[in-house]
Amino acid sequence: MTHSSKSPTTARQQQRGVLDLTHALAPNIPNWDNLPTAVEVSIEETLEKDAFFSRRISLNEHTGTHFDAPAHVVAGGRTVEQIAPGRLVRPLIVIDVRKQVEHDADYVVTVADVTAWEKQHGEMPHGAVVLACTGWDVRWSSPASFRNADAKGVMHFPGFAEKTAVWLIEHRDIAGLGVDTLSVDPGNSGAYPVHKCCAAHGVYHLECVANLADAPPSGATVVIAPMKLAGGSGAPARILALLP
Amino acid sequence: MTHSSKSPTTARQQQRGVLDLTHALAPNIPNWDNLPTAVEVSIEETLEKDAFFSRRISLNEHTGTHFDAPAHVVAGGRTVEQIAPGRLVRPLIVIDVRKQVEHDADYVVTVADVTAWEKQHGEMPHGAVVLACTGWDVRWSSPASFRNADAKGVMHFPGFAEKTAVWLIEHRDIAGLGVDTLSVDPGNSGAYPVHKCCAAHGVYHLECVANLADAPPSGATVVIAPMKLAGGSGAPARILALLP
Secondary structure (H helix, E strand, C coil): CCCCCCCHHHHHHHHCCEEECCCCECCCCCCCCCCCCCEEEEEEECHHHHCCCEEEEEEECCCCCEEECHHHCCCCCCCHHHCCHHHHEEEEEEEECHHHHHCCCCCEECHHHHHHHHHHHCCCCCCCEEEEECCHHHHCCCHHHHHCECCCCCECCCEECHHHHHHHHHHHCCCEEEECCCCCCCCCCCCCHHHHHHHHCCCEEEECCCCHHHCCCCCEEEEEEECCECCCCEEEEEEEEECC | CCCCCCCHHHHHHHHCCEEECCCCECCCCCCCCCCCCCEEEEEEECHHHHCCCEEEEEEECCCCCEEECHHHCCCCCCCHHHCCHHHHEEEEEEEECHHHHHCCCCCEECHHHHHHHHHHHCCCCCCCEEEEECCHHHHCCCHHHHHCECCCCCECCCEECHHHHHHHHHHHCCCEEEECCCCCCCCCCCCCHHHHHHHHCCCEEEECCCCHHHCCCCCEEEEEEECCECCCCEEEEEEEEECC
């Protein structure tokens, strides 16, 4: 086979790196309600009997690496299929707080963390998707460690401070906010203020994001691809970073 | 709010058009087995009772706009989560055969259709995703019309000829092949040769693709985002075209 010399742009697109920020959906993955089986799977067809192999799957919309639509949190908020496609392809900003989290599982990303990021990398573009790399995804293979619940059942994992979410919405007009833990609010949150203020402003969330330690702090484009569930409060999402 | 002047690249990315090639997943969508309910949905949490709204969903992996992994068809073929992310972001080629289909529901895309496309648009880049626009998605809201089964239960909708799939694999090294109908093989196929030859060569399929009439014949990049199901034979996929 010979290669065409006519398409320099598409050749570059093909060669550009793609980083998968998604955990695989398997039965025993960590989940909010501590279910032993987060994804139920049953075989419906086999190659031997049916000439095709296929399965049926059953899961809550907020399972695995997933997308929260505003309707998850606020009455009248947009459902998954109502999010404009243009809001799903955005500049990717990654804020690395692994050092801060190392000795504080309850750490929340602060406005100072954002300011420090901008001092180093320049002002964030408006309309970006901002993801916090807390290092939590190394715990993914151990649901108990990922949930990190104490004797009273209160979970301890990092999230965002409410003030940070408000600042990013007001000053950087973010399209989405996300994290590698189970929630954009920290595990010990009772009132979920980050969920509420984002949803009220039409900002979506991404939770249980994977591989953020491999993503550049800026310069990539992120494609957020939730299952297009009509009326969905959220959906499992494939998240791909197109590297610069 | 002021806008940053520092990020011309990301600003361009934000403004670039994104076309959604995905049908919404709803209970009564057309499906291969003619089930009255293709997507089962049950409410698990409500804003009133639980402060969050969420649902449980249950469906076959090959429902709605979806991705067939090679494992759907051949023993030992790759499952969904094993497809390299780089194969999911590719140049998009759209072959419009709506005129040919107009008076022939059993039409199959021919090598001559591909040759005619290349005569008009230049040689396809290698490694692309080739999608046929048959016009079938205008029938989506009517499952009976979309399946178009005759009195004997044989469906009649367009697909690809086996020779065309073989040619695209051998001469253009395609990453994926897709269509706006229920199958890359035509509805009246009994042996599914297109499924078999693609799967044997590690080429994935996309079925029930939407809105292809709005996609350019070349120049766009397509992002194929199947749910990342561990061991999946296929998965519902969000398909987004990044317009040039």
